[in-house]
Amino acid sequence: MKSSSIPPLGYALLGLLQPRPSSGYDLRKIFSSTSMKTYSDSPGAIYPALRRLEREGMIRGTIEDGSGLRRRQVFRVTPKGLAELKRWITLPITRDDLTSGLKTIMLRFAFSEKAVGASASIEILKSMEAALGPHLQDLGEKLEKMRPVMPTSGRLALECGIRSYESLLQWARYAISIYEK
Amino acid sequence: MKSSSIPPLGYALLGLLQPRPSSGYDLRKIFSSTSMKTYSDSPGAIYPALRRLEREGMIRGTIEDGSGLRRRQVFRVTPKGLAELKRWITLPITRDDLTSGLKTIMLRFAFSEKAVGASASIEILKSMEAALGPHLQDLGEKLEKMRPVMPTSGRLALECGIRSYESLLQWARYAISIYEK
DNA sequence: TATGACATGTAATCTGTTACATGATTAG
DNA sequence: CTAATCATGTAACAGATTACATGTCATA
Numbered sequence: 001m002k003s004s005s006i007p008p009l010g011y012a013l014l015g016l017l018q019p020r021p022s023s024g025y026d027l028r029k030i031f032s033s034t035s036m037k038t039y040s041d042s043p044g045a046i047y048p049a050l051r052r053l054e055r056e057g058m059i060r061g062t063i064e065d066g067s068g069l070r071r072r073q074v075f076r077v078t079p080k081g082l083a084e085l086k087r088w089i090t091l092p093i094t095r096d097d098l099t100s101g102l103k104t105i106m107l108r109f110a111f112s113e114k115a116v117g118a119s120a121s122i123e124i125l126k127s128m129e130a131a132l133g134p135h136l137q138d139l140g141e142k143l144e145k146m147r148p149v150m151p152t153s154g155r156l157a158l159e160c161g162i163r164s165y166e167s168l169l170q171w172a173r174y175a176i177s178i179y180e181k
Numbered sequence: 182m183k184s185s186s187i188p189p190l191g192y193a194l195l196g197l198l199q200p201r202p203s204s205g206y207d208l209r210k211i212f213s214s215t216s217m218k219t220y221s222d223s224p225g226a227i228y229p230a231l232r233r234l235e236r237e238g239m240i241r242g243t244i245e246d247g248s249g250l251r252r253r254q255v256f257r258v259t260p261k262g263l264a265e266l267k268r269w270i271t272l273p274i275t276r277d278d279l280t281s282g283l284k285t286i287m288l289r290f291a292f293s294e295k296a297v298g299a300s301a302s303i304e305i306l307k308s309m310e311a312a313l314g315p316h317l318q319d320l321g322e323k324l325e326k327m328r329p330v331m332p333t334s335g336r337l338a339l340e341c342g343i344r345s346y347e348s349l350l351q352w353a354r355y356a357i358s359i360y361e362k
Numbered sequence: 363t364a365t366g367a368c369a370t371g372t373a374a375t376c377t378g379t380t381a382c383a384t385g386a387t388t389a390g
Numbered sequence: 391c392t393a394a395t396c397a398t399g400t401a402a403c404a405g406a407t408t409a410c411a412t413g414t415c416a417t418a
Contacts, residue, residue, distance in 0.1 A: 007376085007377065007378090009377085009378085023397075023398090024397075024398070024399090025396070025397050025398075028397095035280060035339075035342065037280070038280065038281055038282065040378065040379080042378075042379065042380075043397090043398070043399070043400095044378070044379065044380070044381085044399085044400080044401090045377075045378050045379075047398065047399060047400090048377080048378090048399090048400095049377085049378095052377095071385095071386090071397080071398080072396090072397065072398090073397090073398080099216060099218070099219065100219055101219065101282065101284070103282070106338050106341060106342075109334055109337070109338055110334055110335050110338040111334070112334050113332045113333060113334035113335075114332055114334075118333070118334075121333070121334045151294045151295055152294060152299070152302070152359065152360070153290055153291055153292075153293050153294035153295075153299075153302045154291050154294075156290070156352075156356045156359065157287050157290055157291040158216075159352070160287060160349070160352045160356075161216060161287075163348050163351075163352050164345055164348055164349065166348075167344050167345055167347075167348035168341070168345065170344075171337075171340070171341045171344050175337045175341075178333065178337065179333070188404085188405065188406095190405085190406085204369075204370090205369075205370070205371090206368070206369050206370075209369095221406065221407080223406075223407060223408075224369090224370070224371070224372095225371085225372080225373090225406070225407065225408070225409085226405075226406055226407075228370065228371060228372090229371090229372095229405080229406090230405085230406095233405095252369080252370085252413095252414085253368090253369065253370090254369090254370080
């Protein structure tokens with residue numbers, strides 16, 4: 001019981017399975033046809049990940065019987081899996097979440113409404129807003145401090161980061177306004 | 182000679198070593214003190230990566246002699262390593278580069294000026310600008326198509342992506358104007 | 363002489379990638 | 391009958407994380 005930490009791909013699978021039980025093949029198609037292909041669309045990643053989730057009791061696969069088709073295993077999220085998905089989605093947003101790529105945060109947000117409810121989506125947005133303030137502050141200070149010693153391209157790269165966080169902040173506020181309407 | 186593909190961490194190391202030969206310890210400090218910590222700041226990643234680069238002839242480590250200090254291996258980029266770094270930096274930007282996270286592109290850009298020259302930085306920016314146009318077009322169309330079937334949080338997540346690419350495009354244009362001044 | 367910072371590394375484990383293998387069903 | 395598509399998997403390998411191990415130097 002020491003290895004209960006689920007990798008990103010695992011959460012992506014859980015989140016997709018929660019509203020709509022699917023086969024590994026279905027999931028692969030979703031990954032490769034959307035911007036979620038960053039979470040690997042290769043069978044060598046998806047099928048083992050599904051088996052791990054099943055072993056941990058997060059999902060359960062049942063072989064679809066009858067229906068002329070070939071064996072096709074459909075996975076469903078178990079109560080335990082749903083609880084874990086909710087726990088992950090409702091985690092507060094930390095500074096680390098911001099620096100270690102926004103993909104994970106956006107994935108949590110994208111799943112939040114169906115898996116937990118609109119209140120959780122708003123919570124994520126407010127938590128993001130709260131974390132972004134000090135983070136932007138820091139980046140601004142770092143820019144000023146490094147400005148003299150950095151080459152132009154390095155400085156511009158930092159400015160790009162700052163802009164992207166600013167745009168994220170604006171989006172978060174816009175999204176909050178949508179939900180509160 | 183089939184295994185010459187260098188992972189992101191390897192390029193990050195190459196790019197840092199190119200202007201300033203450093204030890205593994207120095208590199209670790211740079212990673213953990215800057216936003217580059219996304220490329221792992223753990224010794225279990227950095228030291229093996231350095232040895233791989235050395236084995237492939239991209240860098241060469243020399244033990245710093247004398248100077249009271251303890252053995253301290255300083256790595257330098259070899260001509261072969263510099264050539265590979267330049268090749269990687271000057272690769273054209275594809276749509277895939279945009280979807281698979283912008284970290285890699287920004288890393289290439291950040292290193293471009295010192296490793297190749299300002300003309301390469303401009304090339305990257307123009308290449309980005311060119312790739313962003315059709316990509317934004319596609320995302321906009323996908324948004325319209327999916328709008329009716331997506332939950333609010335899913336739609337907002339997509340809008341967040343679109344905004345971030347728009348902000349990137351604005352930044353790229355701003356950066357070009359800086360360079361051409 | 364004990365502590366902590368410097369500096370480098372190894373081992374176990376986990377996960378993802380690539381490439382290949384398998385078998386059933388459907389279309390031509 | 392053959393090829394393509396559906397659907398599921400395996401095996402070999404590379405790379406990252408975590409946690410631990412080692413040894414040096416300064417200083418208190």
